[in-house]
Amino acid sequence: MATSTTTWEKLGFRKAFRVGEAGWGHTLWVALVSFIYFLPVLIIVITSFKVQNEALSVPAKFFPTSFFGLIPEQYVFTPTLENFTSVFSRAFTTGGAVESTGFDRYFFNSMFIAGSSVLLALVIGTLAAFGFSRYPLKGNDTYLFIILTTRMLPAIVVIIPIILMFRIVGLSGSYPGIIFLYTAFNLPFTIWMMKSFFDELSLDVEDAARIDGSSELRVFFKVCLPQVVAGLAATFVFGLILTWNEFLFALLLTGADTRTVPVAMNQAVAGGGIGVLWGLLAAIETLFLIPVFLVTFFLQNHLLRGVTFGTVKR
Amino acid sequence: MSTIEIKKITKKFGEFTAVKDADLSVKAGEVVCLLGPSGCGKTTTLRMIAGLERTTEGDVVIAGKRMNELPPEKRDIAMVFQFYALYPR
Ligand SMILES: Nc1ncnc2c1ncn2[C@@H]1O[C@H](COP(=O)(O)OP(=O)(O)OP(=O)(O)O)[C@@H](O)[C@H]1O
Ligand SMILES: [Mg+2]
Numbered sequence: 488m489a490t491s492t493t494t495w496e497k498l499g500f501r502k503a504f505r506v507g508e509a510g511w512g513h514t515l516w517v518a519l520v521s522f523i524y525f526l527p528v529l530i531i532v533i534t535s536f537k538v539q540n541e542a543l544s545v546p547a548k549f550f551p552t553s554f555f556g557l558i559p560e561q562y563v564f565t566p567t568l569e570n571f572t573s574v575f576s577r578a579f580t581t582g583g584a585v586e587s588t589g590f591d592r593y594f595f596n597s598m599f600i601a602g603s604s605v606l607l608a609l610v611i612g613t614l615a616a617f618g619f620s621r622y623p624l625k626g627n628d629t630y631l632f633i634i635l636t637t638r639m640l641p642a643i644v645v646i647i648p649i650i651l652m653f654r655i656v657g658l659s660g661s662y663p664g665i666i667f668l669y670t671a672f673n674l675p676f677t678i679w680m681m682k683s684f685f686d687e688l689s690l691d692v693e694d695a696a697r698i699d700g701s702s703e704l705r706v707f708f709k710v711c712l713p714q715v716v717a718g719l720a721a722t723f724v725f726g727l728i729l730t731w732n733e734f735l736f737a738l739l740l741t742g743a744d745t746r747t748v749p750v751a752m753n754q755a756v757a758g759g760g761i762g763v764l765w766g767l768l769a770a771i772e773t774l775f776l777i778p779v780f781l782v783t784f785f786l787q788n789h790l791l792r793g794v795t796f797g798t799v800k801r
Numbered sequence: 802m803s804t805i806e807i808k809k810i811t812k813k814f815g816e817f818t819a820v821k822d823a824d825l826s827v828k829a830g831e832v833v834c835l836l837g838p839s840g841c842g843k844t845t846t847l848r849m850i851a852g853l854e855r856t857t858e859g860d861v862v863i864a865g866k867r868m869n870e871l872p873p874e875k876r877d878i879a880m881v882f883q884f885y886a887l888y889p890r
Contacts, residue, residue: 697852
């Protein structure tokens with residue numbers, strides 16, 4: 488059987504199925520559902536190319552070109568990159584000096600803070616999950632439940648004590664502060680996810696490795712971890728999306744230098760008297776989508792196995 | 802090739818006794834069949850010889866050396882499991 492790998496697949500896309508393989512009915516149905524599902528994203532992306540009055544016009548202008556006169560003029564807008572440039576720099580008065588809005592910094596902050604806290608949570612959480620799975624303590628389930636309860640409280644309930652604690656120890660507005668907070672925020676989920684993955688593994692495989700001469704560390708790194716790569720990928724992506732979108736803690740615990748995009752975005756689009764700058768907002772959101780989209784995209788093959796894992800009884 | 806000897810080994814899981822005072826001696830090159838109903842402790846005995854389970858009482862002697870405290874990787878012994886146990890990739 489010659490299964491050729493196309494450039495398409497090498498780029499990370501899954502093997503494309505021809506329309507006929509699922510049947511036209513299913514294909515059309517999926518297309519319709521995806522269209523409804525992704526319409527808001529599409530609208531945001533389209534809006535990011537419009538100037539303010541086109542973004543606000545009713546009926547909405549949906550098409551960047553008239554397709555040689557096919558689309559009536561009132562539905563057509565003139566695409567512009569103005570919004571994207573004004574994400575990063577702006578001139579206060581026409582002809583005045585251009586200055587940076589600091590968004591390059593905020594994008595870096597978002598990536599750095601979300602990336603490092605999710606990775607940190609993954610390392611700590613995976614080790615903890617392995618412990619909980621393989622070396623249960625007395626009252627193991629109680630510990631696991633207590634860990635879970637930290638996620639049951641709404642953030643708003645704990646935010647004030649946390650702000651006070653951060654003030655006192657001087658973590659407020661610093662990178663370590665927000666990174667540790669997000670790590671703690673991600674840990675319960677990571678531990679529960681990874682524990683369920685470790686629970687699914689066959690213990691005989693590990694015993695076989697022990698008899699063949701592996702130390703406990705080697706069993707963990709060479710036998711257990713390779714079997715839960717899908718779980719690691721799924722946990723990483725879920726954690727990343729949660730942290731990437733987090734607003735409340737970021738608003739109250741980051742400073743001018745450590746501000747993340749969701750917070751900065753909120754402050755940047757308040758157009759000072761002329762209402763929300765929708766075009767600018769859409770441009771920031773479009774850029775904000777890209778990193779998470781790329782991570783999810785390149786992990787998708789693992790992800791699909793990751794989220795369906797454990798749903799099939801052995 | 803050397804001998805395996807177990808002397809009066811007992812294994813308790815909490816209150817439950819899985820193996821009690823088992824004696825066995827296997828010479829080099831000998832083929833031995835351990836026969837018994839399900840749940841009578843065959844696997845537990847083998848796991849104790851391999852070092853995957855600690856003995857509650859009694860000694861495991863391989864090639865004349867008492868091996869009770871040695872971890873499996875130090876015992877130079879092989880075992881095939883009841884269910885498949887292939888390493889990932
Ligand atoms: N880790 C454990 N904790 C508690 N009880 C155990 C444990 N391992 C085995 N047992 C119990 O010890 C007894 C002996 O188990 P063992 O697996 O040695 O039986 P077996 O002779 O191999 O049975 P089978 O022929 O079904 O494989 C069983 O009643 C089992 O429930
Ligand atoms: Mg058995």
